[in-house]
Amino acid sequence: MTTSTSSHPNQLLKDEIRAEALRLGFHACGFANAAATWPNGAWLADFIAEGFHGDMGWMEETLERRSHPTAMWTDARSAVVLGMNYGPDHDPLTILGQTDRAAISVYAQGDDYHDVVKKQLKLLAGWMHQRFGQEVKVFVDTAPLMEKPLAQRAGLGWQGKHTNLVSRPFGSWLFLGSVLTTLDLPPDPPETNHCGSCRACLDICPTNAFPEPNRLDARRCISYLTIELAGPIPVEFRPVMGNRIYGCDDCLAVCPWNKFAQVSSEAKFHAREALKGPALADLARLDNPSFRALFSKSPVKRIGRDRFVRNVLYAIGNSGDVALMGVVEPLMRDPAPVVRGAAVWAARRLAAERAVALRGPEDDPEVLAEWSQILPR
Incomplete structure (x- = not known):
């Protein structure tokens, strides 16, 4: 500086x-x-x-x-x-290729x-x-x-x-x-823009959340969708979320200036090994106490277990792994409508015919809307 x-x-x-x-x-x-x-x-x-x-x-x-x-x-x-x-000590985009594991944003x-x-x-x-x-x-x-x-x-x-x-x-x-x-201190010179013609961060966005450079439509941003949005995530965004269950690092991770971003061992921020690509199956089984325990002191805790498991279920639906139906099926009867709805969507993606046989009583309109996409007409 x-x-x-x-x-x-x-x-x-x-x-x-x-x-x-x-x-x-x-x-x-x-x-x-x-x-x-x-x-x-x-x-x-x-x-x-x-x-x-x-x-x-x-x-x-x-x-x-x-x-x-x-x-x-x-x-x-x-x-x-x-x-x-x-700055992470690994490429945070590598986890996106491991579809049975969860991508949690580096900051979290x-x-x-x-x-x-x-x-x-x-x-x-x-x-x-x-x-x-x-x-x-x-x-x-x-x-x-x-x-x-x-x-x-x-x-x-x-x-x-x-x-x-x-x-x-x-x-x-x-x-x-x-x-x-209130102390009067001399200001430093402001920094100027050094992006040039690079648009890597714009082009990599899975949901096209940037209508133009320097403008973000948060409603399309995976970070907003997985963290701020309380109800079901719009269907159009679910497939491109992949295994991103909390935030999205794509636009940050491709920045060419990151080559300088090495963190020393004395840094105050340390990632937990347990949160570097945990198994989706394990996360789907979390109840409220185990969720709070796993994410103690973590920013993830603030979205609550139900919204978090909703995100995990979308990732499971994107995994293509039919074996994960074993963790999806119990969640189709979860007390939280947002979890049940996400479980129905995941089941539809993995094994639709099998899911139909699991249909039980349902009165929540958003969950019924999910079922309407899977049941025979």
Whole structure:
């Protein structure tokens, strides 16, 4: 990260903060003027006006607070923007060829990054308050702060055509967090776009979720569908989901800048071996207690067992492995309608005639709609 050569009186304070951030385990640290003109609020308003946010109503509800970094805290003068590298030690797309196993997004293979990043942010903010006597507030992406454009302003990277942040040193694998402060710090030069004519991230998207570069229709994104959407996933997207059961790394993983994104053994984020391609059959058998145990401290836990098993069943339906009917059949009688419906779809894909013989009483309209595609007319 390039340090400004400005003669600003607080330049040395900025150097101290960066050194402390790196000591705490962050891999990137940049500075931006929190009160400067902010055009990104208009971009977000257009995104919502077009309905690209889907069922994520919280984005519309917090639109005004997202309109500018100071909309949540009018006294903020500077933003310290932090990045933590979570680049994988393997090609995350290899698992897509192992159809009996589950592809879980790299970011969700370890402890919840919100907790990991926030813990370090609080340590840095506490140190800043004690050291400089100014007010501070910390933010990760659960708060209504547009962190990616703020990170670009702070010089950490740029928003690629997939709308995620791309960093020259770390590729597309950076967790972001920010500390807003009343301390007046000289900003770093903003990063410029280095995507050029590359469109690898757009072309690989299984669901064509990018209507054009730098615009994402979340309603078509596998990450949105497997995490944010509560009901049945639209039928048109199920076959192309393959074995992706939580998130999707395709657009991130093909970024050419990832060749620089190596994580040291001292990194704060560590993937769990148990979540690097677990067997679909094992995941389908999870009940609520075993689901909570497996995904303790994991971001996966927040979608709940029912939605998770729904995703697993779509992957089983895509596997082509008739032997997996053994785990599908009990789930056709699951108490959760969203699980029963997904089980019917999976059974239809694997062994339709066998599935018909398993039909039991059903009164849920969405499950009945699944059965209507499998029963003889």
